[in-house]
Amino acid sequence: MKIAVEGCMHGDLDNVYRTLQHIEKVQNTKIDLLLCCGDFQGVRNEKDLKSLSAITKLLIICGNRTTEGGRAPNIYFLGFAGVVKFGNLRIGGLSGIYKSRDYRSGHYERPPYNENTIKSVYHVREYDVHKLMQVEEPIHIFLSHDWPLGITDCGDWKQLVRYKPHFETEVRERTLGSKAAAQLLEKLKPPYWFSAHLHCKFAARVQHGQDGPVTNFLALDKCLPGKKFLQVLDVDSEPGPYEIQYDEEWLEITRRFNPVFPLTIRSANFGGVHIDKQDCRQWVRSKLQARGAQPFEFSQTAPSYNPSNSASYASLPGYTRNPQTESLLQFMELPYLLDDTSESSEVFKSPFPSSDRDDSEEIPIDDVDELEELAEVAGDASCASAHLTLNFYSTLCPSAELMVRDTVRSASNTDPTVPGKLLRLLFHDCFVEGCDASVLLQGNGTERSDPANQSLAGFSVIDTAKRLLEILCPRTVSCADIVALAARDAVEITGGPLVHIPTGRRDGKVSSASNVRPNIVDTSFTMNEMIKLFSSKGLSLHDLVTLSGAHTIGAAHCSAFSDRFQQDSKGKFRLIDTSLDIGYAEKLMKQCPAGANPSTTVKNDPGTSFVFDNQYYRNLLAHRGLFQSDSVMFTDSRSSQQVENFAEDQVNFFESWVQSFLKLTSTHVKTGDEGEIRMFCATANT
Secondary structure, eight states, X not given: OEEXXXXXXXXXXXXXXXXXXXXXHHHTOOOOEEEEOXXXXXXOSGGGGGGOSSOOOOEEEOSSOOOSSSOOTTEEEOOSEEEEEETTEEEEEEOSBOOHHHHTSOSOOOSXXXXXXXXXXXXXXXXXXXXXXXXXXXXXXXXXXXXXXXXXXXXXXXXXXXXXXXXXXXXXXTOSSBHHHHHHHHHXXXXXXXXXXXXXXXXXXXXXXXXXXXXXXXXXXXXOTTOOOEEEEEOOOOOSOOOEEEOHHHHHHHHHHGGGOOOSSXXXXXXXXXXXXXXXXXXXXXXXXXXXXXXXXXXXXXXXXXXXXXXXXXXSOOOOOOHHHHHHHHHHTOOOGGGOOOSOGGGGOOSSOGGGOOOOOSSSOOSOOHXXXXXXXXXXXXXXXXXXXXXXXXXXXXXXXXXXXXXXXXXXXXXXTHHHHHXXXXXXXXXXXXXXXXXXXXXXXXXXXXXXXXXXXXXXXXXXXXXXXXXXXXXXXXXXXXXXXXXXXXXXXXXOOOOOOOBOOOBOSOOOGGGTGXXXXXXXXXXXXXXXXXXXXXXXXXXXXXXXXXXXXXEEEGGGSGGGEEEOTTSOEEEOOTTSOHHHHHHHHHHXXXXXXXXXXXESSSSSTTSOSSHHHHHHHTTOOSSHHHHHHHHSTTTHHHXXXXXXXXXXXXXXXXXXXXXXXXXXXXXTTSSBOOSBTTBOOO
């Protein structure tokens, strides 16, 4: 498939088409698709000029017909955000430019626009970015008008600043580009990413992790003679012919999040999304199977400009709905929300006076970012509080908890063992030096290097969340809070209760392997040994039994319970722990025979291993606890009644879990001026 990519169009569609026709003729080829990275500026008539600022919308353009307005036959507009299919390729995009002051606002602007809203309407919103963050299936090509923040680190930035000297300060200070786009780049990792906006050509290659996928980034100039505004590339695809089609996953996301579409200045309430994802996906699939996935046909809604018969502004039709949008909403059985003005008159007002705004899209772009400025002015606001508090980041980084949750959910969808790993990571962190992320520090002699922690996992999920948060809220969210929030979310994602935990933890600077063994539970511990250890952390016997329910998810290596068996003269295991059910023991010996690979694992709960429930306690009643430390919970008279209660009443277990989890995540935390906020979770700040 041959795809042409164009930078900023600025109303020069005819010239771009003529350039493509020349390329097709000279190279004897056929361009299948044209992608425009913004500033399309499709003007139908004089009235459209009243709504025109620097239009930074993204379009996918197919075919060779001229435009009539922003949409026309063979032209498809992705909207504020969107994903479509072209052949077997999935193409996503984010419209607009990033302005931190408008990022968390709702879509409050309505025509006719005033001098403020005619600019702000083109600014990226968190609602649209959040929808794109829900995409799990591979995206092959992504478009953004803004460059992702930090992309210059991955290309020849010195050559860039030789061509554009006024970029140098932003490049060196890592303020050039969009934080929202960088967040999406980190999440989606598409093979190709194209941008425009800065009116120059720049290429970069982004390596995601040591052995991860690679994103090829290309930004292009505007359509002018002598400018590098067009690039044609070959992309592997199935044989044609190709058509633009609705994307099933994107329609499912759109339908699920439509109820929380923010119509006013207020940001979206993502907690109001209650539609089941799988049910919604199946509903969309059945609708597409019945109708087909082709977009609804274009309908002209305004007359084209005619210099010999120019209509006056007053005589032209009002601001009409787009028929394609209406048809899609009817198909999706969704209301047309933009007509709803019942919220309040604030829908139409900008929150900033004209004199306070700097909405110019002229280059250089913003040299002040309000979020970073706020973080610096606050002087690391976590120093001002010596206690954990709910909604600690509500001012400095309002999306912090949401971003951690999205990261955990995304990783868990790919690997269902992730929640168990994150929950175990929290325990090993909090029990040694307190909940301070000391377990994340790498190096000789650290907690992470101790043999007892060699089987820990989930570090990459924490690192991913940290990278995203450092882009959006530099030096603000601690690794310790990310570990606690990730474990909290791991439980909720797998069916357990949602715990509203306070935040404000600081990261520890000390991490010593010698502190590990005396402070973590060994699977061969007696009840007395566990009670003593938990008591030293401020946790009761009730907390011990409750938090042991974490073993309802996750897995363990064979060595963790090998003490329950003994190898005979023939090299085979035999059961020596009579508290273990014989049938269960035989299954364990088959899964972990003598000489088994050290990396072999067994599920903690063989019945519902990926569901956080009370099955763990039912297993204990049936003498099927995996570890010796599990089995004693039921055999010891001090804890047996609580085990029975939890086995019979999951609600009781969940209620206890909430309270005990709050105590666990508050264990010996560092707050106020203690510790630090690491820039990278694996290394202390220098």
